[in-house]
Amino acid sequence: DDGIFTCNSTFYYNVDPAGSSCLPCNEVASEFGRRCITCPDGVQNNVCNCDYTAQILVDTELDGAVKDPPTCSLCLDGFRPGFHDEHGVPRKCVKCENSDCQCQYEAGYCFPVTETLEGLDTFVTSQALSGAKQLDSKILRDNLAGVAKLCEMNIETLLNNMTACQVFTNLCVLTLSEYPTTSSRFLSTCSKLDEITKDRLAQTKINQHDQPGWADRIPWLKYDYDYFSGGRDNIYVLEEDNVKQFYTFQRGNNASQLQLQVASYTLYGQVSPVTRLSNQLSVCTEPVLTFGTTLSYTCSLTVDKLLDRDTIFHELYLQIDGGELIPIPVLVENSQNTALDDIEGLILTRRFFLSDRNIGIENSESTDDTASTPRFIRYASSMTLSVTIVEERDGNIRVPLLRIRYQDVLTDTIEEKVSMTLKVEYSKAGERLEEDLGIAVGVVGFLGLVYALIKTVGYRRRNNIIEDCSCRTIGCFVLFLCAGLGGLFFWIVAGTSWYYLCIYKGQQAVSVFLPLDDGPFRAVLVSCFVLTLIHRLHFLFASTNYDIFFVDWEKPKGKFIPSSTSTKSEETLTSVSIWRTYFLANEWNELHTIRKINPVFQYMAFLFFTEYVGLRYLATSQPDAFTDTSKVDYVSEYNVILRVGLAFGVMFIIWILQRFYNFLHERFISDQVQMYIDLCSISNISVVILSDNVYGYYIHGRAVHGHADADMAEIVTSLKREEDNLCSKRGLGTDTDQQTFDMVIPILLRTNYNRITYPLVSRDISSQRNAKSETDKQIQAYCHINRLFASFIDQSLDDIDYIIGDKLFLEKVLDMEIREPPPAKGILYNDEGQSFEKVLYYGNEWLLFTWDVLLLVMLDYSTQHFTFAVLITWFINEVILKKISAWRCQKNVGDKALIDERFLL
Secondary structure, three states: OOOOOOOOOOEEEEOOOOOOEEEEOOOEEOOOOOOEEOOOOOEEOOEEOOOOOOEEEEEEOOOOOEEEEEEEEEOOOOEEEEEEOOOOOEEEEEEOOOOOOOEEEEOOEEEEOOOOOOOEOOEEEOOOOOOOOEEEEHHHHHHHHHHHHHHHHHHOOOOOOOHHHHHHHHHHHHOOOOOOOOOOOOEOHHHHHHHHHHHHHHHHOOOHHHOOOOOOOOOOOEOOOOOOOOOOOOOHHHHOOOOOOOOEOOOOOHHHEOOEEEEEEEOOOOEOOOEEOOOOOOOOOOOOOEOOOOEEEEEEEEHHHHHOOOOEEEEEEEEOOOOOEEEOOEEEOOOOOOOOOOHHHOOOEOEEEOEEOOOOOEOOOOOOHHHHOOOEEEEEEEEEEEEEEOOOOOOOEOOOEEEEEEEEEEOOOOOOEEEEEEEEEEEEOOOOHHHHHHHHHHHHHHHHHHHHHHHHHHHHHHOOOOOOOOHHHHHHHHHHHHHHHHHHHHHHHHHHHHHHHHHHHHOOEOOOOOOOOOHHHHHHHHHHHHHHHHHHHHHHHHOOOOEEEEEEOOOOOOEEOOOOOOOHHHOEEOOOOOHHHHHHHHHHHHHHOOOOOOHHHHHHHHHHHHHHOOHHHHHEOOOOOOOOHHHOOOOOOEOHHHHHHHHHHHHHHHHHHHHHHHHHHHHHOOOHHHHHHHHHHHHOEEEEEEOOOOEEEEEOOOOOOOOOOOOHHHHHHHHHHHHOOOOOOOOOOOOOOOOEEEEEOOHHHHHHHHHHHHHHHOOOHHHHOOOHHHHHHHHHHHHHHHHHHHHHHOOOOOOOEEEEEOOOHHHHHHOOOOOOOOOOEEEEEEOOOOHHHHHOHHHHHHHHHHHHHHHHHHHHHHHOOHHHHHHHHHHHHHHHHHHHHHHHHHHHHHHHOOOOHHHOO
């Protein structure tokens, strides 16, 4: 499966037209693994039990015939066991290196007893182990000193093969290519290999094939610019633009694929030819290497499956046009000598493995089966192939980098599952997302500060706050700052996500990649959500906590005598019906939560386009734009930036279409807000709304017919007269239809209003409303307030008056009154629209839309599931917040308008 098909010593190699496989033997397999054999003296450590210091295992006759059963044959005088197979079993007798055949055996080789072998560190560190977290590795103890000496002999041309150096290199890779800088009693495996390599480089004065650190007659493992550096360091290989290949997103040609080749090695140095990459990077699947497509595979294996895998080493190459192979460097991220924050000090190597069971076998004198069982297995838990496009030349890339993180797992529980992840990532050199977002946040932060200052100044003027700096002022400044920053951050998030969604998905030539580090984007997104949440809660409070009163203009029609026995002196005025006020109050409560769009339609349309049409696949981390997965080979994982951009885009388009429909509906069919104003005129009731202390809105509903308590015929007749222009217009001024106003009321009017309502708001009205005395006080207060506001509008008060005018252009832009009203006078500003909508859902549609989108995006950010996010968004907005707002509005109208809540539905 890894480029070299080998089987364990207890399995034989079965060749079948349907596919080759390893099948178990009762004891062990033959020399070449083609059949099973029965050992003459039993099995020990998964090999036949012979005295391999003087005997060899023979299972084949000289003519090639099968020798059954095999024998443990003693070598003749002057010969010793040799020609070890890949399982360490000697198969032939070789001539002794000296006359008496006295040897010190290391790595299966007979060294003369006079030869001094260097002691090397055979302990390996594993976080999976308890205590000292170190283990004396048997494979290092048995082979390290011997292969190190044989490798040095190979360099000195005393031998004519590189097998020992290959094994030495593999043992270094098993220790995670660690090059300790601290002094210790023994050199580490990699330090000794590095020492041999540098000695050879110093002798030859040349790098093989111009590759840094590749010495003659030694496998190239480590990138090293210490020699012939030219002022470069080891990171230079990652910044060098030596990949002479132009890549494109246009599918169907070689330039749209990463052509990767791999060379493989067994633990004991057997080399396979360079072949096309298949599943050497993943034990589960062959990766799709379409250029620009971000991959993420996660494979789960049990420990017993890892135990069955042989250790195979690989070297990765990038093939470009013309057949040239470019080596791909490897970075072991959790090696002890790797500091990821020290870019220039990174140690880059060439060789890697997926899993190994040999390094975890502890050196022991025991001869039972447990002696060959590893205490831990080392495996690649995470492998990431990083491809970087050159900033100045779109379509050209730098040398890719393979980043690996290894982990160890104990073999105590063989059913335990481990995960192995393979990723392929693409980025562009000089990516400036963090820098650009930082600049944008700085600019909008200043704008948000200016906005908050302007709104705070306006708030102080509208509430007649005299103190220079109060807790109330500071609190309002913070709320306005949150509102301003939330709105501005929304455009940063939307603009950034829309840019990547449109540019990344629409490009043919390679120019833009998704940023690998989207942390800054996520930070701005979360900040935007929190700020908008604060703004939304502030609106919930402010829109249900204003002063409101319904001014009834109706006058009694005449006098009546209570009974036939009453005298004329007992005649009283007829009463005015309160039902018109109750009706308008209920209509106001219904109007409070009406929006300019249909939220349910918004959510359903969003789900239709993202889930049913398949637009959600536009958020995958690959440049291909598709909505049907059956037309592509691989569907990449979703990208946060693209998914946010998709949600923003689809929701915004649906919202714009709904707003356009709302505009046409209001213009040509019906306008619910205008219908409420008309209802006020027919009911002969005006509405005073004080959102601030001395600032608010006025709806002039005084009937032009003089009264509204009439039968159907009288009302129809009155409306007909109005239609025929036989009566005055509905507006407050002379000969005008202007019925809605922004108003700044005189301080004295507010003082009188507070004086009347203070006895009511200073105690719990709701708990005492059934008491007759409290009811009488409430009725009396209602009559006084009605008379106060009616007299103010009629300009019949001696010391309180107002003027009617238009706002300045700057006042409209800043939404703040600049001019001071005349002494003891207020100003009623002609309202070109319906500004009292600002205390309703209807006038805050943009805030509600941004809140809807951000809530949906944050829920999807947590769940990666649009349907679930939409359902929760609907529940929070339409069930929880809307119900709370309607309840608070009803209670506020009952308390402030002095209307019995029992009549509010």
